[in-house]
Amino acid sequence: MLSIVMSIDKYLYGKDVKCPVCYAMFQINKIRGRRLKTIKKHDDLYVTYEDINPIHYSIWVCPGCGYSTTEKEFYEIKKTEISIIEDNVKKNWSKKDYNNVRTEKNAENTYKLAILTGQLLNKPKGYMGELCLKLAWLYRDIKSTKEYDYLLHALNHFEEAYQHERLPVSTLDELTMTYLIGELHRQLGNYAKAIHWYNKTLDHNQIKTKRWMQLKTREQWSKAKAQYDSEKKVK
Numbered sequence: 001m002l003s004i005v006m007s008i009d010k011y012l013y014g015k016d017v018k019c020p021v022c023y024a025m026f027q028i029n030k031i032r033g034r035r036l037k038t039i040k041k042h043d044d045l046y047v048t049y050e051d052i053n054p055i056h057y058s059i060w061v062c063p064g065c066g067y068s069t070t071e072k073e074f075y076e077i078k079k080t081e082i083s084i085i086e087d088n089v090k091k092n093w094s095k096k097d098y099n100n101v102r103t104e105k106n107a108e109n110t111y112k113l114a115i116l117t118g119q120l121l122n123k124p125k126g127y128m129g130e131l132c133l134k135l136a137w138l139y140r141d142i143k144s145t146k147e148y149d150y151l152l153h154a155l156n157h158f159e160e161a162y163q164h165e166r167l168p169v170s171t172l173d174e175l176t177m178t179y180l181i182g183e184l185h186r187q188l189g190n191y192a193k194a195i196h197w198y199n200k201t202l203d204h205n206q207i208k209t210k211r212w213m214q215l216k217t218r219e220q221w222s223k224a225k226a227q228y229d230s231e232k233k234v235k
Contacts, residue, residue, distance in 0.1 A: 011035050011051065012031065013030055015027065026063050033054075044137075044184065045176075057102060064095060065089065065090040066085075067117065068116070077121070089117065104142055115131050125165060129154045129156075132150045132157060133184075155184040155185065158181050175201065178201040179213060179216070182197030182200070191228035192228055202214065202218065
């Protein structure tokens with residue numbers, strides 16, 4: 001266990017943070033991105049790295065009150081929202097510290113806390129979709145069937161975001177979101193819908209600015225079309 005911690009520790013550095021809800025001071029771990037070595041790139045944009053999983057550290061959790069979000073959202077809380085966290089999270093919080101080296105279970109818990117915070121504060125659907133997608137990736141790593149539940153949650157949030165929210169939202173622009181909607185439909189067996197959304201991606205006026213996505217979308221379109229044709233033959 002000590003050797004694992006030491007190997008992971010070289011990818012981490014500490015940053016002092018002050019909670020905007022309870023004003024507790026604590027230190028979070030951030031990733032030294034330049035040291036990461038890619039092992040695998042997944043079709044839904046998940047990237048597996050050697051030794052460490054960066055998404056384990058994407059959620060900031062205050063050990064004093066339980067307020068939990070991504071780094072980008074952490075200081076965006078409004079004064080009117082602070083009382084919501086105090087009444088619904090802090091009152092029931094057992095002051096658990098997630099800011100050391102995180103196990104898979106700890107990482108899972110941080111995403112569940114962030115999803116709870118997002119629901120309480122009515123965060124944008126695009127943001128909620130990203131949380132659900134990353135939690136699905138964590139479940140993929142441990143081969144849990146819960147992966148598919150959270151892929152579906154992510155898909156539903158993304159479709160709502162595409163229809164009703166101004167894009168980009170969170171870290172997703174419109175082009176990336178259309179691709180992900182298509183890919184999640186394909187992974188969930190909705191091949192006709194996947195083809196529809198891949199077509200929207202390929203027809204997007206910005207697609208030529210992301211050549212890698214254009215090539216990837218064509219590849220996934222062909223895969224979805226073959227799966228769709230195979231399914232039709234069986235029926």
